Amino acid sequence: MKLQYVNKALALAIAGLAIAPVWAQGMDMSGMNMPGMETPAASASTPADHPTSPTKAPPKSGDMGGMNMSGMNMQGMEGTSSHASKSASTLSPKPSTVPHDMKGMDMPGMQMQGMGTATQPTTNGKMQGMQDATLSQPRSADAYSDGYTLTTGPSIPPGVKPPRLADQENFGSVLVDRLERAYTRDGNWTAYDVQAWFGRDFNRLMIKAEGDASQGRLQDARTELLWDHAIAAFWDTQVGVRHDNGSGPDRNWLAFGVQGLAPYWFDVEATGYLGNEGRSALRLATSYDLLITQRVVLQPRIEANLYGKDDPARQIGSGLSDATAALRLRYEFTRQFAPYVGVEWSGKFGRSADFARIAGEKTRQTAVVAGLRFWF
Template sequence: MDHGDMQGGSPPADARDPDAYANGHERGTGEHVPPGVTKLHLGDEHSFASFKLNRLERVFPRRGGNHTAYEGQLKFGGDFNHAVLKAEGEVAGGKLHESRTELLWGHAIAAYWDSQLGLRHDGGEGPSRTWLAFGVEGTAPYWIHTRVTAYLGQSGRTALRLEAEYDAYLTQKLVLQPKTEWHFYSKNDPEQGIGKGLSSASLGLRLRYEFTPQISPYIGVEWQRSFGRTADFMRDAGGRASQTRWVAGLSFWF
């Protein structure tokens, strides 16, 4: 039997109004409402707040001093529109070595995808930088969490950041997470030690154990490499263009 004509399309002219039986009333309204019954609120009508600390870790480079790294975000709003505060950085010797803070307005543009617009501020050692940020974040096919963000800064500077990560569940509690991150800049910025073009890239593997879905200790390894003028700036400062770092930390959310 061909059911092609039954799929989609406009309803027939004599179709019954699906809301007519209620005389236009919603749950919790009308003259015959039982006491204590409130108006129905759907899930996307509620505001919510959440905090997630993706990384709070101690970093052990093969060469150089140990330091602490962090990455997290605070989110408030509804499913379709929400404010997002992102923060990440490194602390060494009791001082903030580098930091990146973004205040963004997120808007759902498709299932599993948000657009984001806001500001980014870079701090720590050296001069600070402020950028206008625009990007998309969501879950790509095969459950790959993806972020693509473009930045417009002072003096005509532009930048692009690409991130992707995936949670591979080895067991119900043991999770292996590969993550990669790529940074591109349009201009040299010697004061920040950044060169134009592909500036740096990293690939990390973290193995975490979820005691509960909200709290997970982990261990891992991360490879980082600088390219082009960024590598030159790194060598001039006495550093290395590439390094391997072991990490141990904790992630949690509520």
């Protein structure tokens, strides 16, 4: 009977030792001090003089709750039993899916001051406060180019110019927005509105020209030479000079303004002018392309001119001098070539209308127009 109890106790001890490596994998026992616990000797000895009391088997594998190990002495435990050898050979450490429940375990002689488990967060002094430099600051391409730049490198021998990229090239374009013939009851005339530019994406030299001619004579013309600079994705600033000629004396102005695409796809031009003798002017123009189909486009357009003071020699009065509203329908054979027809209403106001009446001219008129719009 004593030997049977000893064998049971030995089997339980070996089972505990078998699962101990699995439990120890998640436990840091570097600082563990267990002065009250005696480990088994290297060689087996004779059976103990006093029998050990029978103990109950744990209800679950790895569950050691309620076990009292305060008086356990394993020095005299015999390990030559065939039953113990069989248990030791068959019980190999395997990953356990059952959590090791050790609550209630009574180990009064064991000191576990430095004991830590794997579930506690590991502290690494080298990683505290560490930040990735590539996330805190933008990456510089020059730092990875080995000293190469856009103008230097082994493929560019001395004295050879570097290759030019697309945004370094100069381009040019000409837009003839209106080249038309206008028909009224009182007479006909030819009108033009042209823009041409040469330069790069951000800086260009631009020429604007608008006017009309009748009976072989230039009636009214406005020509501007501007430096165009892009300030946003759809907006340019323009600074330059303007020259007026035609009927009356010529006038010269300093010009400054903006041109671009407003929200909802409105083309907008707003330019202010300063002339000699305290003259000032403001020109506003806007248009909108309404695509009826991919080739048929209806374009409404409004233009107005305002002046700061009277200029009787050119029949110009202060305030709102003249305004034009037009509606043109064009058919685009290609985007670069489109004939059109339309109607245009124009009028003079204020002092400008008074000057026109004195000269025997009409202040309001409606014209039917036909012309071409093209660019290259």
